[in-house]
Amino acid sequence: MIIAAAPVLSPSAGYVMLVLFGVLWIGLGIWWGRRAKSYDGFAVAGRNVGLALGTATAVATWITSNTTMLAPQFALQWGLWGALGYATASFGLFAFAPMSGRIRKLMPTGYTAVEFIRRRYGMAGTIPFLIISLFYAIIWLITMSMAGGKLLFVLSGIPYEVGMTVVVVVCVLYTLFGGMYAVIGTDFIQSIIILVGLVVVAVAVLMHVDIADVHQELSVERPMLLSVFFPAAIMSLFNNMLFSFGEIFHSNVWWSRAFAMREGVGPKAYALGGLLWLPVPIVAGFLGLAAPALGIGISQPDTVGPLVAATLLGTGGAMLVFVVVFCSLASSIDSLLAATSDLIVNDIVEPVLPGRAGSQAKRRWSAIAIVLLGVLAWSAALTSSGTLAEVLFSAGPLVGSCIWPIVCGLYYRRASPLAAALAMVFGSAVGLTVYFTIGWFVASLVGAAVSGLFFLIGTWISPDDFDFDSLAGTSDELPTEQDEFELAGVEQG
Amino acid sequence: MMFPLWFLQLLVVGGLVLCGIGVLMLIAFLIVDSKDRQIW
Numbered sequence: 001m002i003i004a005a006a007p008v009l010s011p012s013a014g015y016v017m018l019v020l021f022g023v024l025w026i027g028l029g030i031w032w033g034r035r036a037k038s039y040d041g042f043a044v045a046g047r048n049v050g051l052a053l054g055t056a057t058a059v060a061t062w063i064t065s066n067t068t069m070l071a072p073q074f075a076l077q078w079g080l081w082g083a084l085g086y087a088t089a090s091f092g093l094f095a096f097a098p099m100s101g102r103i104r105k106l107m108p109t110g111y112t113a114v115e116f117i118r119r120r121y122g123m124a125g126t127i128p129f130l131i132i133s134l135f136y137a138i139i140w141l142i143t144m145s146m147a148g149g150k151l152l153f154v155l156s157g158i159p160y161e162v163g164m165t166v167v168v169v170v171c172v173l174y175t176l177f178g179g180m181y182a183v184i185g186t187d188f189i190q191s192i193i194i195l196v197g198l199v200v201v202a203v204a205v206l207m208h209v210d211i212a213d214v215h216q217e218l219s220v221e222r223p224m225l226l227s228v229f230f231p232a233a234i235m236s237l238f239n240n241m242l243f244s245f246g247e248i249f250h251s252n253v254w255w256s257r258a259f260a261m262r263e264g265v266g267p268k269a270y271a272l273g274g275l276l277w278l279p280v281p282i283v284a285g286f287l288g289l290a291a292p293a294l295g296i297g298i299s300q301p302d303t304v305g306p307l308v309a310a311t312l313l314g315t316g317g318a319m320l321v322f323v324v325v326f327c328s329l330a331s332s333i334d335s336l337l338a339a340t341s342d343l344i345v346n347d348i349v350e351p352v353l354p355g356r357a358g359s360q361a362k363r364r365w366s367a368i369a370i371v372l373l374g375v376l377a378w379s380a381a382l383t384s385s386g387t388l389a390e391v392l393f394s395a396g397p398l399v400g401s402c403i404w405p406i407v408c409g410l411y412y413r414r415a416s417p418l419a420a421a422l423a424m425v426f427g428s429a430v431g432l433t434v435y436f437t438i439g440w441f442v443a444s445l446v447g448a449a450v451s452g453l454f455f456l457i458g459t460w461i462s463p464d465d466f467d468f469d470s471l472a473g474t475s476d477e478l479p480t481e482q483d484e485f486e487l488a489g490v491e492q493g
Numbered sequence: 494m495m496f497p498l499w500f501l502q503l504l505v506v507g508g509l510v511l512c513g514i515g516v517l518m519l520i521a522f523l524i525v526d527s528k529d530r531q532i533w
Contacts, residue, residue, distance in 0.1 A: 035533070045533065048531075050526040050533065052523035052525070055519060055522060080500075080501065080504075084504075192520070195512045196516055202509055211501055211505055215498045227496075228494045262531070279508030279511040279515075280512065283505065
């Protein structure tokens with residue numbers, strides 16, 4: 001039976017859901033924003049986040065709309081290896097767990113990953129790292145914004161431009177009001193909604209089709225999707241794993257959470273977050289594998305997951321998928337807005353401002369940066385074309401080239417500025433060349449390998465002898481007298 | 494050579510169980526944190 005893959009939620013129902021959840025997130029942003037009186041509160045939630053919110057924010061942030069939309073696409077195109085490959089992205093969270101504890105210990109008053117690179121490697125490492133960080137964050141923001149528009153259009157027929165705009169505006173507003181408190185607080189609710197929603201949708205799909213039927217259908221019609229030997233898919237598995245290492249190790253989204261969590265919480269929260277994230281792409285990927293057995297026609301591969309659930313479950317299923325993907329979008333967009341605004345304030349604006357910026361001045365700059373980032377993502381998503389995977393994976397080789405400079409920078413005193421700069425520049429250049437000449441499925445792998453080679457060469461030519469204690473002792477953001485005045489609401493003449 | 498049926502079943506059912514445990518775990522952590530006043 002061929003089931004028509006048309007929108008199953010009316011536009012009016014879609015608009016109602018948008019308004020309901022938009023008002024909820026913005027209201028919570030305002031509510032939690034009352035705690036964010038200082039820049040420390042706004043940027044790193046007072047550095048005292050506990051295990052529950054810490055674990056939830058790791059899960060929710062890593063469950064992007066790409067997880068819920070691309071994992072089924074991967075499964076549909078690359079088979080079981082595709083879903084397994086996507087699941088290896090959880091290894092990034094596992095690997096970052098011990099690193100988060102070390103980051104918190106080495107830089108108890110830090111704010112950003114770029115700040116670490118600046119103190120560790122100086123300007124030689126900072127410039128390529130800052131470019132890569134901003135490029136990646138903006139690409140990720142654009143893909144999330146595009147996904148929002150696509151989702152609303154596929155599920156309810158709301159025009160792409162309208163849906164995308166609403167998603168971006170809602171996220172900008174609640175991040176603007178609540179900062180990291182709002183981001184982490186909403187992440188808890190969003191992670192619960194996503195996990196429950198995914199279980200309900202998958203169970204409902206299993207009530208329509210048996211796993212044995214899916215296996216049988218694939219064995220006959222698309223045996224390659226079940227093949228144990230699918231070279232390109234196996235290659236993509238390692239590529240995804242390295243991509244996730246690069247994404248998590250370098251991105252300020254994860255560093256800012258490491259700074260925000262109470263001492264000792266980070267390693268547990270990231271490890272548990274990885275464990276809870278691991279099954280998500282597998283369960284979501286099953287929706288993609290089930291599509292051929294269900295006879296569902298797919299016009300756009302990256303919307304196969306929502307289409308399967310919505311087509312099988314009708315209006316209720318469409319609404320559930322709508323909520324799940326909206327939460328996935330919001331949990332990532334808000335994190336990117338907050339973490340990238342930290343980069344802009346601490347690593348671009350503050351160094352060029354005369355004197356030291358006070359707490360309230362930095363908070364004002366954060367607000368401006370959040371709005372500008374929202375406008376940038378919105379305008380780019382309005383004019384972008386191509387599938388989500390093509391846009392997202394162009395950043396793969398760049399972040400892959402940051403793995404060695406970050407890991408060795410945290411643990412190895414011999415790691416030097418020359419090694420870090422060579423690794424990032426040559427890893428990115430060769431990885432991007434491979435991306436355009438061979439394909440995305442090996443680009444991160446090559447970027448990381450070339451970066452590792454040049455890191456070794458750089459360390460051999462010019463070894464450092466770094467004192468890790470200096471990272472804590474030269475904080476850019478120790479409380480100043482001006483901060484105290486501003487916190488007390490006193491204007492200085 | 495293809496992945497056997499039992500492997501696909503293990504992945505899907507195991508994934509669903511882990512998602513369910515995850516929800517319960519997060520709620521349990523929140524209760525413990527709130528008792529110790531350590532949410533934020």
